[in-house]
Amino acid sequence: MLVRIDPDSPAPLHAQISAAVRRGIAVGEIAPGERLPGARDLAAALGVNLHTVLRGYQELRAEGLVELRRGRGAQVRPDAAPAVAALRQAVHALVDEARRLGLSATEVTEMVREAMT
Amino acid sequence: MLVRIDPDSPAPLHAQISAAVRRGIAVGEIAPGERLPGARDLAAALGVNLHTVLRGYQELRAEGLVELRRGRGAQVRPDAAPAVAALRQAVHALVDEARRLGLSATEVTEMVREAMT
DNA sequence: AAACTTGTTCTAGTCCGCATAGAACAGTTA
DNA sequence: TAACTGTTCTATGCGGACTAGAACAAGTTT
Incomplete structure (x- = not known):
């Protein structure tokens, strides 16, 4: 799963992150049930703070697209249809x-x- | 022409102002060629700073919707079509x-x- | 059980855009 | 000329975004 970020964009980083995952699900790049990269890993990969990634993930949870649980990480909900x-x-x-x-x-x-x- | 502002909205005031004018043009409330209220007048009417109104106006100019000229004020461009x-x-x-x-x-x-x- | 992983919560600090304020300036119009 | 209107400049305060570090809790792995 690829998440790209534009630091110069006026859009907040957390919004860019959630949008990237949302898109990944939409185009089938990420399948339902699949596990998203750990927040600490993704943060390091993007050169971004842990809390920023977590905020993006929590936005996705608020939309019912992913499940967040400690120890397990972020998982795309099985009933999250790409469409x-x-x-x-x-x-x-x-x-x-x-x-x-x-x-x-x-x-x-x-x-x-x-x-x- | 009516411009309303919500101070509690997360949207910046200058964006709200430009959006209000944009909407007025889009729905035909403001006709092409029409003159917008003076920046100082509108600022006073909205309880907002002059520069805030000007910034909204300049956004509209950047989009090619209005013309700004000193002494004359802000005028909706004749070719500004409904969107x-x-x-x-x-x-x-x-x-x-x-x-x-x-x-x-x-x-x-x-x-x-x-x-x- | 113990060790490890991962999200959660808390505090705290920096940075930048938004908004305000006042003043002087430069075209336009009456 | 005088009044009006946008333009430009400097300066200040506020709040959200982002970063940083730590301690915590729930789940997984060995």
């Missing part, structure tokens, strides 16, 4: 653009709701 | 994919709502 991860990524992109245009949360969700019906 | 259509298209693509995955409307809107917060 859903991809959709989540698309949602991220959509939300970013909507926010850039100044649309409110209700306006965007309403657009989606109408489009779904 | 909401593209977003609407992105929403359509998103819901199509979501439907293909068998997700319910509430599940999708919930994903968007969470991502927007």
Whole structure:
């Protein structure tokens, strides 16, 4: 599994890390059940602090994509479908653009709701 | 033209200002050629610093949406077209994919709502 | 059981972008 | 000319991001 980071990007490092893993799941680079690199290892490999990696991992847990347990590490949840991860990524992109245009949360969700019906 | 600001939002004030104007242009609230409120006036109205407003305006200029000139103020460029259509298209693509995955409307809107917060 | 691994929590410090403030400056308009 | 408006400059305070180190707890390995 490859995680790349751009220190010059305005995006926070922890967000870049979670995005990279999210993408890995989406494109099938990481399979459900697979174990992510240990936080200390990845931190060392990226030249980044342990806490920064952990923060990224915890964001993924909040989305229900991975499981974090001491001793075992970070594991992609078996029911984490790559397609859903991809959709989540698309949602991220959509939300970013909507926010850039100044649309409110209700306006965007309403657009989606109408489009779904 | 109405510009609203949320001091508690994690989004920077200058970004909120540029987003508000961008939205106004996108939805047709502000017509091409129209003049934006003076930076000092808007700053006073929003309870915000002059430089903060100016920074938002300059972001819009960098995007080619407005023209800034001393003495004249900020003017929406005649060729500044609505960009909401593209977003609407992105929403359509998103819901199509979501439907293909068998997700319910509430599940999708919930994903968007969470991502927007 | 003992040793090791790994995430969790806590404190603390540095750095940088955001926002504020005030002033002087330079085109535009009336 | 006088009033208006964006431009540029210096300076200050605040908060989040990131780093750093340590101790801790739960799971795995031998």
